Amino acid sequence: MTDEPTRRRPTLDEVAERAGVSRSAASRALNNGPNVSRAKREAVLRAIKELGYVPNPTARALATQQAGAVALIISGEDPAVLADPFYGQVIAGASTVLEETDLHLMLCLATSARGQVRVKQLLQARAVDGVMLMSLRGDDPLARLALEADVPVVFGGKPLHGQVPFYVDVDNAHGARQATDHLISLDRTRIATLTGPLDTDVGLARRRGYLEALTLAGLPWRAEEAGDFTERGGIAAMEALLARHPDLDAVFAANDNMAAGALRVLARAGRAVPAEVAVVGFDGLAISEITEPPLTTVHQPILNIGREMTRMLLALIAGERPSPLILPTTLVRRESA
């Protein structure tokens, strides 16, 4: 409740003076480093309290050459990707881990061309101490950029091309196989799939799992239509699929959003789910519980993805060499299959 319009915040020098010690001593006390007598340390701490001193993070960053922040970069044309609660979960996971550290979270949405340039500069300028990169499509230049930028990088999901040393992923192929196997166990023989974008590793891997399961089961029938992980896309894809293959008796959708779309199309088409057409999704997001009927789905631990990516990045920053991580999936049975 001071009424000075904009009083300058105290500097460490002022703290030192007040405490009657040198600035270096004050600095050491502040960061409770060694080589400070008890007496001085306490004097400094007291002065800090009295003056309401808060260290200037920028100055500190300049001196230590550490930015004090990590970036979560979400690539993709459409800023609306964030409407997908998926990312919210990842962010929440990352955030909870970072909260225990001194690092802040910078969120970069690289959508426009200008956005791309800014991300590039962010990397080259080393404006952050580490980077998490998500949802790369095709051979997004961001991957190379990040890798070359001499900054710790962890990928959320393997990028399509090239090997990356550090990533957190989900066992997509296996999850897809679980889904498809489940459908097969329901005696379905004409199982179609709504794939994700086929210029992503996720999209491809889930499709691969689907195909493997069918092959292993000796089922010859297959049909697929590419979607884009949105519900709207799922609707379009399901309509196309149904038109081409009216005899299908099951659908594996590569995520819940598309599965929800498929459900709507099937309902409109008068196909009973699961009686006539069984449907399985992927993700286990909230949406899977509220569709009609509730969705059987392959659950992946999304919150953990964010958490583990962050932990891995912290390890990297700390100079360790963590191993890539592949998180397991579990089939959650509900009513759609």
Add this chain to the structure above:
Amino acid sequence: MTDEPTRRRPTLDEVAERAGVSRSAASRALNNGPNVSRAKREAVLRAIKELGYVPNPTARALATQQAGAVALIISGEDPAVLADPFYGQVIAGASTVLEETDLHLMLCLATSARGQVRVKQLLQARAVDGVMLMSLRGDDPLARLALEADVPVVFGGKPLHGQVPFYVDVDNAHGARQATDHLISLDRTRIATLTGPLDTDVGLARRRGYLEALTLAGLPWRAEEAGDFTERGGIAAMEALLARHPDLDAVFAANDNMAAGALRVLARAGRAVPAEVAVVGFDGLAISEITEPPLTTVHQPILNIGREMTRMLLALIAGERPSPLILPTTLVRRESA
């Protein structure tokens, strides 16, 4: 494709030397300021290209006393609030606006006690050039903290207590009235409401709108149950409501998530929607399109909230004095009412 392990990035001094000019000239050229001859300017620009120079944002921040970032602070115990796509939209809106500036977006989730402290320090240390504050409950200390922190602040939604000079909000009371009026126009007379948290302005305002509409229409019947804006909460609240008031013939839920929950409860209870019980939600999120039946809802321009908050913050940072903004709502009719 250099193979030096970690070559230091060039500094402005090196650029200057290479261009054969003083550092100050180089700086002026870099920021294309005045007082630089064409020749020198070009020489500097060339040197920058050749050396691949990228200015050090930290150093710049220290010199200019500007952080180069703004923070979006989302208060709330549970990091899972982010699972609500609502925030994703706000973030996306903010992000697209910031992309056109030189500011980055810092995301702060103030959940744990430690998180709170960090946010406090962030503010006091002026580690950001401005702050957007969302979803404050009760008399969250964050509001005062931010207001006192001598940093531009815009609020997303008015906080419950106290006046704040700069905020972006939605006309919640009016929206609630629209919803309730619609229900009334359907000749419903026993209209209940699932409120949001009553320690928030949103929660209170929507409840107020509901009550006003009933009063204006001369309808005496009312019934309410408090929820928490989650679907799970909506389910619990709807169950309680239905137990206490089995004769209700309409429900205004203060957001779509709760409305979705209500729909599930009603379905389980064998109440036909909208025939026996009409339901209206609030938000207009994707979820409202996929419930069964699709939800009639009061749509608010969430992406715009993020955009406008950011624009307002930018204006504030630029030294202007923007007016508070209240965005309009529109009723979207679907099948639930």
Add this chain to the structure above:
DNA sequence: TTGTAAGCGTTATCAT
């Protein structure tokens, strides 16, 4: 243990 002084990489002031 203590303090002096030299950075960290910019921008900004001020003579020239």
Add this chain to the structure above:
DNA sequence: ATGATAACGCTTACAA
């Protein structure tokens, strides 16, 4: 128009 030089506020050798 130009270029020294002094901030910016902190950390960290190094010397005492």
